[in-house]
Amino acid sequence: MTMSYKKRLVQRLRDGKTIFNIGGYIASIIYVLIIVVPLYYVIISAFKDNAQIFSAPLTPPSKLSLVNFINAEKTGRLGRALGISLFVTVCGEVLSLVLAFPAAYAIARIRTNLAALVERFFSLGFLIPAFAMLVPLVLLMAQLKLLYKPLSLVLLYPVWRLPLAIVVLAAYLRTVPRELEESAELDGASRMQILLLILFPLARAGVITVLIINFITFWNEYLFALILMSQENRTMQVALSILKGERSVDYGMLAAGVLFSIVPVYIAFLIFQERVVEGIYSGAVKG
Amino acid sequence: MKLTHRNNTIKDGDGAAVGYRQYKMERDRVAFLIFVAPALIAFILIMLWPMINMFYLSTMDWRGLVKPKVYVGLANFIRMTRDRHFLRALTNTGIHTLISLPGVILPAYMLGFFLSQRPRGYRFLRLVFFSPAMISVTAIAMMFVGVYLPEGILNTVLRGVGLGDLARPWLGNTSTVLYAIIAIDFFGGLGYYAVLFSAALTGVSNDLYEAAYLDGAGRWTVMWRVGFPLILDFIGVCLMLHLIWILVGAAQNVLLLTQGGPGDYSMTLGYYLYSQAFKSYQLGYSQAIGVVIFILGAVGLLLIRKVTQRDYQM
Numbered sequence: 001m002t003m004s005y006k007k008r009l010v011q012r013l014r015d016g017k018t019i020f021n022i023g024g025y026i027a028s029i030i031y032v033l034i035i036v037v038p039l040y041y042v043i044i045s046a047f048k049d050n051a052q053i054f055s056a057p058l059t060p061p062s063k064l065s066l067v068n069f070i071n072a073e074k075t076g077r078l079g080r081a082l083g084i085s086l087f088v089t090v091c092g093e094v095l096s097l098v099l100a101f102p103a104a105y106a107i108a109r110i111r112t113n114l115a116a117l118v119e120r121f122f123s124l125g126f127l128i129p130a131f132a133m134l135v136p137l138v139l140l141m142a143q144l145k146l147l148y149k150p151l152s153l154v155l156l157y158p159v160w161r162l163p164l165a166i167v168v169l170a171a172y173l174r175t176v177p178r179e180l181e182e183s184a185e186l187d188g189a190s191r192m193q194i195l196l197l198i199l200f201p202l203a204r205a206g207v208i209t210v211l212i213i214n215f216i217t218f219w220n221e222y223l224f225a226l227i228l229m230s231q232e233n234r235t236m237q238v239a240l241s242i243l244k245g246e247r248s249v250d251y252g253m254l255a256a257g258v259l260f261s262i263v264p265v266y267i268a269f270l271i272f273q274e275r276v277v278e279g280i281y282s283g284a285v286k287g
Numbered sequence: 288m289k290l291t292h293r294n295n296t297i298k299d300g301d302g303a304a305v306g307y308r309q310y311k312m313e314r315d316r317v318a319f320l321i322f323v324a325p326a327l328i329a330f331i332l333i334m335l336w337p338m339i340n341m342f343y344l345s346t347m348d349w350r351g352l353v354k355p356k357v358y359v360g361l362a363n364f365i366r367m368t369r370d371r372h373f374l375r376a377l378t379n380t381g382i383h384t385l386i387s388l389p390g391v392i393l394p395a396y397m398l399g400f401f402l403s404q405r406p407r408g409y410r411f412l413r414l415v416f417f418s419p420a421m422i423s424v425t426a427i428a429m430m431f432v433g434v435y436l437p438e439g440i441l442n443t444v445l446r447g448v449g450l451g452d453l454a455r456p457w458l459g460n461t462s463t464v465l466y467a468i469i470a471i472d473f474f475g476g477l478g479y480y481a482v483l484f485s486a487a488l489t490g491v492s493n494d495l496y497e498a499a500y501l502d503g504a505g506r507w508t509v510m511w512r513v514g515f516p517l518i519l520d521f522i523g524v525c526l527m528l529h530l531i532w533i534l535v536g537a538a539q540n541v542l543l544l545t546q547g548g549p550g551d552y553s554m555t556l557g558y559y560l561y562s563q564a565f566k567s568y569q570l571g572y573s574q575a576i577g578v579v580i581f582i583l584g585a586v587g588l589l590l591i592r593k594v595t596q597r598d599y600q601m
Contacts (some may be wrong), residue, residue: 016505016506016507017506019506020401020505020506020507021401021404021406024397024398024401024404024406025406027394027397027398027401028398028401028412031398031416031477031478032412032415032416034473034474035415035416035418035419035474035478036415037440037444038430038431038433038434038440038474039418039430041430041433041434041440042430042433045433054438057438057439057440057443058440058443098325099325099326099329100326102322102323102325102326103322103323103325103326103327105322106318106319106322106323107323110315110318110319110322111315112312112315112316112319114316114319114320114323115319118323118327121327122326122330125330125334125335127527127531127584127585127588128334128338129531129534129535129580129581129584130334130535131535131536131538131557131560132341132535132560132577132578132580132581132584133337133338133340133341133574133577133581134560134561134564134573134577135341135344135564135570135573135574135577136336136337136338136340136341136344136574137333137337139337139340140332140333140336140337140340155329155333156333159329159330159332159333159334160333160334162326162329162330162334163330166326191318191322195322216420216421219423220423220424220425222423222424222425222539222543223538223539223542223561227565236423237423237424237425237426238425240423240425240426240429241425241428241429241543243429244429244432244543249432249436251432251433251436254429254432254433255430255433257429258426258429258430261423261425261426262421262422262423262426265421265422265423266418266421266422269417269418269421273414273417276417276421277413277417277482277486278486280420280483281483281486281487284483284521284524284525284528285487285521285524
């Protein structure tokens with residue numbers, strides 16, 4: 001036992017594994033602190049008043065006061081904003097699949113020389129910096145009579161991220177064996193039936209990947225939501241930015257707002273952790 | 288056309304079969320177009336059309352939605368060369384790119400490689416590293432309000448470890464404000480890319496590492512000489528994503544934290560475009576800046592592709 005341990009240690013030292021790991025841990029711990037300290041600061045500040053925050057920044061709160069949360073909700077109307085964000089995200093997800101799934105099916109499955117062309121078109125469209133064309137986008141939404149309405153975001157978000165959704169779904173659809181479709185076709189199933197009843201359930205992993213990537217984008221988007229929405233229809237992210245006053249900063253209230261916006265998403269992440277990482281990774285690889 | 292002609296010449300052989308194949312091809316093509324049409328039309332209307340419009344508007348002098356548009360050719364672009372704020376924004380975005388692109392991606396690769404070796408506690412590290420990616424950019428910016436306040440956490444920590452001399456109002460100081468904005472990338476981006484790189488490296492066959500170790504290579508060498516080239520394509524994808532973030536996404540941090548100030552010391556291209564459009568109502572000029580961002584982005588992405596794409600793989 002001791003012998004083999006010694007031998008392993010010698011071997012490890014020889015290939016530099018131990019030194020490498022020590023370096024890795026030191027770097028990791030520094031980075032963990034960079035992440036955890038500001039988070040800790042936000043969490044404790046949310047329960048303290050401003051005098052306490054500035055006089056003893058790192059001390060945990062003596063009592064759990066919810067005043068900051070109540071103020072944040074009042075100032076930013078966070079409850080309403082949460083509703084708007086949910087509406088935009090859910091409708092956007094549905095529209096994304098309605099547009100992307102049939103297109104991905106056609107690209108992956110229908111044998112025609114157009115398929116490669118269209119796929120190339122979308123994979124280039126992936127790289128358009130939508131923010132650069134801010135003014136024409138606002139004009140377009142005004143022409144469509146959607147300016148200041150949540151529907152403008154419901155339309156913009158899925159179409160903006162459409163290239164990624166299509167490329168990811170097409171990649172998953174290619175892994176589904178063709179025989180299933182062919183036998184369904186012989187049984188007289190239409191393309192629509194094949195799409196909805198056979199391929200959609202089989203490409204579940206791809207659908208979930210797209211839903212996760214979209215959720216993170218749609219839920220967190222700020223600039224378009226700021227420009228395209230009225231004050232009545234602020235999304236969560238825009239409402240959060242309102243909490244930082246123009247002149248003075250009520251940091252306790254701001255921290256409460258940040259916490260309020262983070263916690264639901266973070267709990268979802270903790271539950272679906274593996275899926276989320278896997279989903280974002282395969283989105284990046286296939287995109 | 289050509290197809291029909293060729294099929295006609297061999298018609299007498301197996302006409303029915305050829306006819307059927309041709310019919311099926313035609314039918315497939317129609318089906319393809321029907322299934323692709325909604326996505327294609329939506330994308331052309333909402334992404335491509337505004338993009339074309341951006342180029343059109345960049346040639347206009349247009350000072351507000353209700354004002355008339357006047358065609359001025361390239362005057363907006365000539366104006367940029369004399370616009371002090373634009374030149375500052377261009378320089379700042381250049382500095383941001385030079386620091387953030389290698390500064391985030393290379394350490395992220397190293398941490399990702401470390402994670403992919405599955406050291407003790409790697410699950411916990413991966414969870415923490417990925418956490419900032421689950422926090423919206425807005426929430427991160429709001430957190431950093433508290434980090435950078437004069438009485439904020441950064442100055443408190445500096446005073447706590449005896450470096451009180453370094454304490455300053457990070458966002459109010461002309462010499463630190465840009466770097467304070469850039470530093471936020473490290474909080475959010477580094478761990479995100481590290482976890483993605485470790486996922487990419489997990490797919491690398493262990494045999495390749497073993498072979499290198501047998502040849503006497505150390506971890507450090509294996510990390511850069513074996514792992515790095517093997518996932519270079521993927522690193523290229525991440526470089527592209529990060530470049531797009533720097534060019535346009537980061538405008539959001541400037542907007543939320545400094546609005547380009549103090550003076551124009553934290554002005555970036557993305558934020559200048561926004562402020563020209565929605566604060567100064569220089570709509571034409573702002574879209575000329577959009578064109579510059581678009582071209583810089585396209586050139587940057589092509590360069591990254593050129594450097595990171597190798598032919599021998601796959």
